[in-house]
Amino acid sequence: MSEAAAAGGAARPEGGALLEVRDLSVDYGPNRAVHHVDLDVPAGPYGVGLIGESGSGKTTIARAVLRLQPVAGGTVRFDGQDVGALRGAALRAYRRSLQIVFQDGDAALDPRLRAGASVGEALRAHGLASRAERPARARALLEQVGLDPDLADRFPHQLSGGQRQRVVIARALAVDPLLVVLDEPTSALDVTVQARILELIRRLRDERGLAYLLISHNLAVVERLCEDAIVLYAGRVVERGPTHRVLAAPAHPYTQALRLSVPELGRPAPARTTVPTAGVSSGRGCPFAPRCPLALDRCRVEMPPLVEIGGGQAVACHRPDDAAALWRTRTAADASPAVPAHR
């Protein structure tokens, strides 16, 4: 049982998710960046992927969850408690239970602190180890994330990008979090390094029973690490469901475009899947309408609600049947199968 729950006294309801976001909206000045988003992350080991392109609101949602961003509406509950109401010790305990790993390992580390000290600082801030214990604990954590413990004496600029990201992960794990928010954790890394970091996340999840919210624009990364996938477009959830369903049979025209845009080795590029002259959304209807090949007048004025379509999958589209038919056409027209043959 986490300290957050113990401090607040309100235990998570049986079967409830570890993180429950309901009807979350976030504004930047007059502009709404996140619209009425619902999101659950069950207790670990469990991964939820938040998929979206730039400006889709995925990082804003993460910031709101971390209480780094004021919300315009809705609630965030963690382990049964209303995060917005946390104060003092309870808020500190929450910030310990929930850690974040950003895309840019360079910017996330203090350039003046050696790797071991960075990890030790997290232990100190949360009062988890005495000054004498810290160096050994830090070395052990670095070892857990696959680093040579002797790298504890190096400064960030003396480490490679992949090593720095491992230090950031070690620092996040130092405080034994229940949930980790991973914001594009591999996007800034070379592909071979990327593959090794993904393996590390998988191993840590299994070993430590971690739950995480993984933010990525990369569908293959989400497929590898997440049970559930949530697809955002312009601050709205346009589709969600079990990852394998969302990727094998994407129901929203945007998810389909995303799915077909991912270059795959051994599969020729598909015909164009979006309308590239992106018009400006009217602000009322479906935000994808200006780029959608299926858009009707109705789509431009009325936002479709998120509706269950079976198997835990839900889609916000006025034309779900036509979208399903479009997907069948798109994948059938593709000479090679949707799933690449080189297994």
Place this chain on the structure above:
Amino acid sequence: MIAIRDLEVRFGGRRVASVAELDVARGEIVGLVGESGSGKSMTALAILGLAQIAGARVTGSVQLEGMELVGLSERRLRAVRGRRIAMIMQSPRASLNPTLRLRTTFERTLRLHGVPKREIAERAAAALREVLLDPPLLNRYPHEVSGGQAQRFVIALVLALRADVVIADEPTSALDVTVQAEVVDLLRRLRDDHGAAQLFISHDLAVIGQLADRIVVMRGGEVVESGPAHAVLAAPSVPYTQELVAAVPRIGVPA
């Protein structure tokens, strides 16, 4: 179009890129793949005579249709850049002058490269049509367009200049995947419809696989493998390329 022989780029005593042989023919896309520090961008800069400006020592030979570019005077290189060899960068907005409307950039660039004034409007209209940009977009400043629109604008500029050779350095890496697919489509048409010779530089083997006719793999400043794209991707011969191919994230394939 482009023939590179024994090209070496050095900073101080350190060799940062070494390419023994690399040719790009008309109507061909050669993909240059490598991770950070592999020397791929340095090779591109050396072709354009820009590595020298940055203080590198460049030896060997780069020929553009028989004209030697290594050692050419800066004045004569300037006539080659843009007009004959155009470059597309990773961050299109950063490569455009932020204080100028896109129209001004377009007109000045064409005039600078000797396009007669009366032809400019016509070429602009045709190029914009081809990259599917609305003409009123030219009234905007770089910060007022999306990354994808800015990259399409740069490609329109390349089309209007009718460059023979295009060097594209990570042209899609900063773009969202759906936009990336649109730009890849345009680069393919630049080859198929206009016969431009392209050197496409990327760390992303999957994108290169969709475009390139031939692939050159660099690591630590050296070329470690090269060959027809399908052969390099289907049966990479050196362990490093095998690792790169294996690291490409795939959907529907269990890790």
